[in-house]
Amino acid sequence: MSHGPSAPSAAPHGQSHDHEPYQPVFTPGSARKKELDDLMTRYPDKRACLLPGLWMIQQDRGWISEDAMREIGEQLGVTAAYVKGVVTFYTMYHQHPVGKHFIQVCTTSPCLCAGADKVVEAFLEHTGCKELGLTSPDGKYTVIEVECLGACGFATPVQINEDYVENVTPEKVPQILAELK
Amino acid sequence: MGYPHKSHPRETPVLSKHFGNPEARRLETWKSLGGYKALQQALTMDPVAIQNVVKESGLRGRGGAGFPTGLKWSFMKLNDGKPHYLACNADESEPGTFKDREIMRWTPHALIEGCAIGAYAIGAETAYIYVRGEFTEPIARLEEALKEARAAGIIGNNAMGSGKKIDVWVHRGAGAYICGEETALMNSLEGKRGNPRIKPPFPAVSGLFGQPTTINNVETLTAVPHILNNGAEWYKAMCLSSPKSTGSKLFSVCGNVAKPGNYEVVMGFSFKEFLYDLCGGPLPGRKFKALIPGGSSVPVITIDEAESVKMDYEGFLEVGTMLGSGGVIIFDDAQSMPRQLARLSRFYAHESCAQCTQCREGTAWMTKILERIVAGQGTFEDLDTIFDLAENMTGKTICVLSDSCAAPVTSGINKFRGEFEALIKGKRSSAVALGAGV
Numbered sequence: 127m128s129h130g131p132s133a134p135s136a137a138p139h140g141q142s143h144d145h146e147p148y149q150p151v152f153t154p155g156s157a158r159k160k161e162l163d164d165l166m167t168r169y170p171d172k173r174a175c176l177l178p179g180l181w182m183i184q185q186d187r188g189w190i191s192e193d194a195m196r197e198i199g200e201q202l203g204v205t206a207a208y209v210k211g212v213v214t215f216y217t218m219y220h221q222h223p224v225g226k227h228f229i230q231v232c233t234t235s236p237c238l239c240a241g242a243d244k245v246v247e248a249f250l251e252h253t254g255c256k257e258l259g260l261t262s263p264d265g266k267y268t269v270i271e272v273e274c275l276g277a278c279g280f281a282t283p284v285q286i287n288e289d290y291v292e293n294v295t296p297e298k299v300p301q302i303l304a305e306l307k
Numbered sequence: 308m309g310y311p312h313k314s315h316p317r318e319t320p321v322l323s324k325h326f327g328n329p330e331a332r333r334l335e336t337w338k339s340l341g342g343y344k345a346l347q348q349a350l351t352m353d354p355v356a357i358q359n360v361v362k363e364s365g366l367r368g369r370g371g372a373g374f375p376t377g378l379k380w381s382f383m384k385l386n387d388g389k390p391h392y393l394a395c396n397a398d399e400s401e402p403g404t405f406k407d408r409e410i411m412r413w414t415p416h417a418l419i420e421g422c423a424i425g426a427y428a429i430g431a432e433t434a435y436i437y438v439r440g441e442f443t444e445p446i447a448r449l450e451e452a453l454k455e456a457r458a459a460g461i462i463g464n465n466a467m468g469s470g471k472k473i474d475v476w477v478h479r480g481a482g483a484y485i486c487g488e489e490t491a492l493m494n495s496l497e498g499k500r501g502n503p504r505i506k507p508p509f510p511a512v513s514g515l516f517g518q519p520t521t522i523n524n525v526e527t528l529t530a531v532p533h534i535l536n537n538g539a540e541w542y543k544a545m546c547l548s549s550p551k552s553t554g555s556k557l558f559s560v561c562g563n564v565a566k567p568g569n570y571e572v573v574m575g576f577s578f579k580e581f582l583y584d585l586c587g588g589p590l591p592g593r594k595f596k597a598l599i600p601g602g603s604s605v606p607v608i609t610i611d612e613a614e615s616v617k618m619d620y621e622g623f624l625e626v627g628t629m630l631g632s633g634g635v636i637i638f639d640d641a642q643s644m645p646r647q648l649a650r651l652s653r654f655y656a657h658e659s660c661a662q663c664t665q666c667r668e669g670t671a672w673m674t675k676i677l678e679r680i681v682a683g684q685g686t687f688e689d690l691d692t693i694f695d696l697a698e699n700m701t702g703k704t705i706c707v708l709s710d711s712c713a714a715p716v717t718s719g720i721n722k723f724r725g726e727f728e729a730l731i732k733g734k735r736s737s738a739v740a741l742g743a744g745v
């Protein structure tokens with residue numbers, strides 16, 4: 127569930143993405159349309175393609191807008207409201223645009239006792255993000271705390287977009303940020 | 308292999324033997340290491356015969372509950388004319404647990420082989436590996452390996468030339484601890500919110516897409532090819548204490564310890580030797596204080612209690628906790644238990660699917676109280692309230708997430724009450740000072 131205090135869904139930061147016209151992802155003849163159609167053959171019910179379909183949209187468009195929910199809903203024969211119900215259950219789908227580099231620091235107990243809270247502070251300081259979940263003024267970074275990333279022996283793990291960076295300490299943060307393209 | 312450390316001589320690397328060796332990811336190498344021999348053999352066997360070998364081996368589920376795997380498979384009614392499914396649980400989100408990730412990263416073919424054998428043994432033509440959404444590298448490794456296996460005809464419409472159809476697919480989750488609960492996983496895979504389902508019906512009767520389904524953990528399925536290759540007796544012989552716990556087990560070790568990582572030992576290994584010898588003991592100048600040995604959902608034990616434990620299902624039960632997923636979380640004397648438990652409680656409050664009142668309200672309320680105590684604003688009455696809450700959260704909900712929040716918190720208070728009382732009295736001892744970290 128995406129409620130609770132530790133991973134606020136990233137809030138928009140003055141971007142106007144909401145008003146830009148939505149570009150459909152699954153247009154007839156497109157590679158994504160073919161990918162989705164192929165995927166449907168793996169399951170007895172095409173609704174099972176909802177999570178994968180949402181991933182495709184997020185990869186291509188950066189986040190899941192209301193228009194996107196309508197589009198995938200039409201593809202799979204479910205309503206936009208149904209899709210919204212699903213999207214809001216999972217923490218990884220962005221319901222707002224986020225910074226170019228989406229930084230998630232694990233702060234669950236095993237990482238906390240290895241000093242994860244200091245890593246969060248370092249990221250906030252060096253990205254210029256004023257608080258967790260707010261995108262930096264330059265639109266480059268969003269930092270959130272996240273629950274256990276399943277890499278607790280490599281504390282502190284940080285997920286930056288799709289990739290894990292492990293054994294992060296506050297001292298390493300400036301270098302990690304400098305290496306982001 | 309005690310990944311990321313070199314193998315310790317006292318480890319028994321079966322599943323972890325090739326961790327750290329990127330070559331082992333390739334089909335060609337994997338086959339030269341003995342890969343897919345077990346599947347080849349399995350496909351010539353009667354599914355019930357495979358179930359029996361697994362029953363005989365004593366293998367128990369490595370996902371947390373320790374249910375006997377062969378027995379679970381035998382609940383699937385063969386030849387009932389319905390499509391059957393195998394769902395491999397690779398949601399690995401239990402705090403302290405990070406073993407399945409290494410299996411998938413380093414030996415994806417091992418898991419694929421286990422899935423294919425498992426599917427065949429329960430009369431399924433399709434297996435889905437449900438991997439948590441964050442695990443992009445394991446997913447990529449699995450996808451590469453599946454591509455190779457499909458191209459080589461190992462899986463597909465005519466698996467290894469047997470004339471049998473076995474498909475294995477990866478399905479990516481999207482961030483929700485609760486989707487590791489088996490019925491929530493099924494809902495999620497079907498494209499729904501990941502709410503656990505009320506049981507019965509049990510998955511073997513009505514699971515994925517309403518059809519008979521078996522759910523097994525990654526480590527469980529990965530053990531199966533070894534059992535077929537070496538025999539049930541070989542597996543059963545890996546046992547140092549209780550005969551009800553057999554085989555080797557991967558333990559993930561994290562928190563305040565010199566050498567965190569994954570270690571594979573035979574069931575019944577001495578926990579004391581494990582902690583001080585294999586894992587290198589505490590950090591310099593520190594002492595171990597408390598542990599949660601089975602992922603965060605089981606009761607806390609003190610280091611004194613831990614030192615007598617034999618590491619198997621029964622051994623952990625004896626000191627009032629559980630082996631669970633085998634994720635060992637260690638807290639040393641610089642940690643504040645109230646602070647750590649408040650954070651754990653927050654984890655459960657965040658991850659509750661919110662269907663059951665006791666869980667939705669209980670986890671949130673418990674968190675609020677614990678955070679208040681940590682902030683130095685708690686009362687003695689708060690401690691009583693926590694125990695009241697815990698009672699209402701235990702055994703009363705659709706799934707055990709609610710119980711999983713109560714267990715570490717109440718055991719932690721019982722064992723480290725002094726730390727809670729000191730905070731309430733406003734006397735923070737320096738050893739448990741807030742914010743103490745590494």
Ligand SMILES: Cc1cc2nc3c(=O)[nH]c(=O)nc-3n(C[C@H](O)[C@H](O)[C@H](O)COP(=O)(O)O)c2cc1C
Binds near residue numbers: 369398523527
């Ligand atoms: C809240 C909750 C989370 C769970 N998370 C996982 C998980 O991440 N991985 C897993 O294998 N089992 C998890 N389980 C246990 C599964 O429900 C199930 O028992 C297990 O996957 C069965 O496989 P096994 O018999 O091979 O252990 C979880 C259970 C609960 C109640």
Ligand code: SF4
Binds near residue numbers: 659664667
């Ligand atoms: S116990 Fe909690 S997580 Fe489990 S079904 Fe009920 S509300 Fe959901």
Ligand code: FES
Binds near residue numbers: 237273278283403
């Ligand atoms: S607690 Fe941080 S990765 Fe598991």
